[in-house]
Amino acid sequence: MTQTPHTPLLDRVRTPADLKALSLRELDQLAEELRAETISAVSVTGGHLGAGLGVVELTVALHAVFDAPRDKIIWDVGHQAYPHKILTGRRDRIRTLRQKGGLSGFTKRSESPYDPFGAAHSSTSISAALGFAMGRELGAEGVGDAIAVIGDGAMSAGMAYEAMNNAGHLGKRMIVILNDNEMSIAPPVGAMSAYLSRLYAGAPFQDLKAAAKGAVSLLPGPFREGAKRAKDVLKHMAVGGSLFEELNFSYVGPIDGHDMEQLMAVLRTVKARADGPVLIHTITKKGKGYAPAEDAADKGHATSKFDVVTGKQSKAKSNAPSYTSVFSGALVKEAEKDDRVVAVTAAMPDGTGLKAFMDRFADRCFDVGIAEQHAVTFSAGLAAAGMKPFCAIYSTFLQRGYDQVVHDVAIQRLPVRFAIDRAGLVGADGATHAGAFDVAYLSNLPGFTVMAAADEAELVRMVATAAAHDDGPIAFRFPRGEGVGVELPEAPEPLEIGKGRVIREGSRVAILSLGTRLAEAEKAADLLARKGIEPTLADARFAKPLDEELILRLARDHEALVTVEEGAVGGFGSHVAQLLATRGVFDKGLAFRPMCLPDIFIDQSSPEDMYRVAGLAAEDIAATVQGALGLSVMERRA
Numbered sequence: 001m002t003q004t005p006h007t008p009l010l011d012r013v014r015t016p017a018d019l020k021a022l023s024l025r026e027l028d029q030l031a032e033e034l035r036a037e038t039i040s041a042v043s044v045t046g047g048h049l050g051a052g053l054g055v056v057e058l059t060v061a062l063h064a065v066f067d068a069p070r071d072k073i074i075w076d077v078g079h080q081a082y083p084h085k086i087l088t089g090r091r092d093r094i095r096t097l098r099q100k101g102g103l104s105g106f107t108k109r110s111e112s113p114y115d116p117f118g119a120a121h122s123s124t125s126i127s128a129a130l131g132f133a134m135g136r137e138l139g140a141e142g143v144g145d146a147i148a149v150i151g152d153g154a155m156s157a158g159m160a161y162e163a164m165n166n167a168g169h170l171g172k173r174m175i176v177i178l179n180d181n182e183m184s185i186a187p188p189v190g191a192m193s194a195y196l197s198r199l200y201a202g203a204p205f206q207d208l209k210a211a212a213k214g215a216v217s218l219l220p221g222p223f224r225e226g227a228k229r230a231k232d233v234l235k236h237m238a239v240g241g242s243l244f245e246e247l248n249f250s251y252v253g254p255i256d257g258h259d260m261e262q263l264m265a266v267l268r269t270v271k272a273r274a275d276g277p278v279l280i281h282t283i284t285k286k287g288k289g290y291a292p293a294e295d296a297a298d299k300g301h302a303t304s305k306f307d308v309v310t311g312k313q314s315k316a317k318s319n320a321p322s323y324t325s326v327f328s329g330a331l332v333k334e335a336e337k338d339d340r341v342v343a344v345t346a347a348m349p350d351g352t353g354l355k356a357f358m359d360r361f362a363d364r365c366f367d368v369g370i371a372e373q374h375a376v377t378f379s380a381g382l383a384a385a386g387m388k389p390f391c392a393i394y395s396t397f398l399q400r401g402y403d404q405v406v407h408d409v410a411i412q413r414l415p416v417r418f419a420i421d422r423a424g425l426v427g428a429d430g431a432t433h434a435g436a437f438d439v440a441y442l443s444n445l446p447g448f449t450v451m452a453a454a455d456e457a458e459l460v461r462m463v464a465t466a467a468a469h470d471d472g473p474i475a476f477r478f479p480r481g482e483g484v485g486v487e488l489p490e491a492p493e494p495l496e497i498g499k500g501r502v503i504r505e506g507s508r509v510a511i512l513s514l515g516t517r518l519a520e521a522e523k524a525a526d527l528l529a530r531k532g533i534e535p536t537l538a539d540a541r542f543a544k545p546l547d548e549e550l551i552l553r554l555a556r557d558h559e560a561l562v563t564v565e566e567g568a569v570g571g572f573g574s575h576v577a578q579l580l581a582t583r584g585v586f587d588k589g590l591a592f593r594p595m596c597l598p599d600i601f602i603d604q605s606s607p608e609d610m611y612r613v614a615g616l617a618a619e620d621i622a623a624t625v626q627g628a629l630g631l632s633v634m635e636r637r638a
């Protein structure tokens with residue numbers, strides 16, 4: 001059941017400027033209405049719920065105190081920005097979140113001037129805010145305060161510290177709000193997380209209202225104060241935070257991020273007084289104010305559509321196990337056989353399927369926090385020590401660890417096994433989360449082996465292949481969502497490296513698929529068969545090393561060769577083209593058509609629709625085959 005909440009105050013808000021005239025009591029009421037509207041919207045669309053609910057009061061207070069869009073409020077990740085979207089002119093479209101043609105589930109510059117910086121990958125906000133702050137210092141037009149709102153989970157990434165290091169050095173006014181809800185997607189890990197907890201445990205909420213109010217009343221205006229005085233004022237509001245202070249930030253907090261009075265007082269004071277970098281440490285509750293989210297293990301991090309009253313989520317009926325769960329089970333089996341098998345995740349034990357491994361082999365599984373660069377080099381170290389690390393990272397997040405992949409893994413030929421989930425187009429998370437580039441960015445690395453599973457049985461074989469492979473780095477990729485329902489091999493044999501397989505023999509044209517587009521290629525072959533064209537169909541399995549023998553044989557025996565993959569240009573098809581060109585195959589008149597993701601970022605929709613947009617559906621493959629055979633459009637329709 002969905003509920004349309006009663007929102008008399010929110011109904012009056014057109015832009016954040018409307019918040020300026022509201023009393024404290026009204027701001028509190030607005031927060032409650034905003035929370036109800038957020039819950040109602042996400043119940044219809046599904047999406048990231050818990051993080052937004054935790055920052056409702058903070059969102060209201062920030063917009064009441066600061067002047068967006070001149071002041072730049074930069075939400076780290078952006079998954080908590082739904083309440084911000086509602087307050088910044090997007091309420092009428094909030095029930096289109098994450099749908100085709102609708103609002104993005106993250107912040108996006110093209111969507112609104114109130115989103116000064118796009119996000120979806122974490123820990124970028126402080127760097128971006130510092131960029132705005134320095135732009136302002138250098139006279140950039142229309143740039144006021146720069147405010148980064150970053151979560152405790154995101155604070156585990158090196159990039160956040162690189163930014164703070166730089167900000168502390170530059171010493172210019174900017175504000176970082178550390179939104180500490182003691183949660184990442186999973187419970188947070190690491191020494192930094194423990195440090196933040198100590199700050200809070202050692203000194204539960206300060207009553208900073210009085211301090212803040214007193215400080216403000218001392219001064220008729222912000223500009224009359226010298227730098228020293230401003231620092232002193234902020235210092236009185238701090239009870240710890242020496243790490244941040246050592247980095248030249250004024251530390252304010254910890255404060256109750258659900259206490260509007262306190263938030264308003266502190267933000268107003270900081271706005272009036274800050275003359276350098278300031279970090280405000282707010283303590284909040286992920287999922288705040290909605291029992292089903294608060295009570296959930298993930299605090300409502302991400303949900304499908306749900307009934308607002310019961311919190312019951314509507315789950316689509318599944319016909320087959322997910323690729324992730326198949327990987328998870330296969331890895332546990334490998335670990336049972338070999339105690340050198342270890343696993344590494346960067347803050348995504350559930351998403352990557354490593355939770356089962358963690359439960360079973362706690363001391364052999366490492367959640368390193370949001371720290372993909374470290375995860376890769378840590379895995380390289382484990383491999384150098386003789387272990388068999390499976391570094392399980394989504395394709396899109398592995399991008400962040402690319403130099404580590406090249407420098408620490410590939411050049412040293414270390415046998416790190418990369419389990420690359422979310423390969424290809426992922427749906428509602430959109431372009432930021434698409435696994436579009438991994439085949440391209442791995443297949444160009446000397447000594448790398450790159451595999452793509454065509455179905456879940458193949459995935460099991462690839463896990464076994466990776467476990468057995470000690471000769472340099474190896475990666476296997478697989479998509480989000482469920483498999484095709486094939487039977488899984490009980491005792492999987494490792495694949496022969498660099499060998500593909502022929503699925504069906506035909507004539508005139510060959511379709512060579514890499515990855516799970518194989519199912520669409522099979523449908524295309526069926527469509528074509530009805531038109532009298534019987535393609536040969538093969539599964540390449542390996543993007544690197546290429547099965548040269550198979551490819552050259554297919555080229556030799558057919559008039560046309562079509563490659564299909566769910567990755568960007570520069571990947572499998574490009575390498576096949578390189579092979580065919582260098583072997584002079586094109587000179588003999590082969591019609592070659594590489595089908596890959598187009599050179600655009602594809603916005604969110606269902607994965608099926610995104611693949612249609614990409615031109616990688618069965619019909620597109622069939623049409624490409626016909627075109628390669630030189631059939632006219634009329635002939636193709638016949």
Ligand SMILES: Cc1ncc(C[n+]2csc(CCOP(=O)(O)OP(=O)(O)O)c2C)c(N)n1
Nearest residue numbers: 051120121122151152153154183184185347
């Ligand atoms: C580079 C990167 N790695 C992983 C993720 C996946 N991810 C999204 S939100 C999140 C947890 C963030 O925790 P926190 O910053 O504390 O925000 P909260 O959800 O608690 O508000 C993770 C791991 C990501 N978006 N970006």
Ligand SMILES: CC(=O)[C@@H](O)[C@H](O)COP(=O)(O)O
Nearest residue numbers: 077079120302351422429480
């Ligand atoms: C915000 C973020 O990056 C993650 O929460 C992501 O949305 C998870 O994606 P999956 O649902 O595919 O695990």
Ligand SMILES: [Mg+2]
Nearest residue numbers: 151152153183
């Ligand atoms: Mg958190």
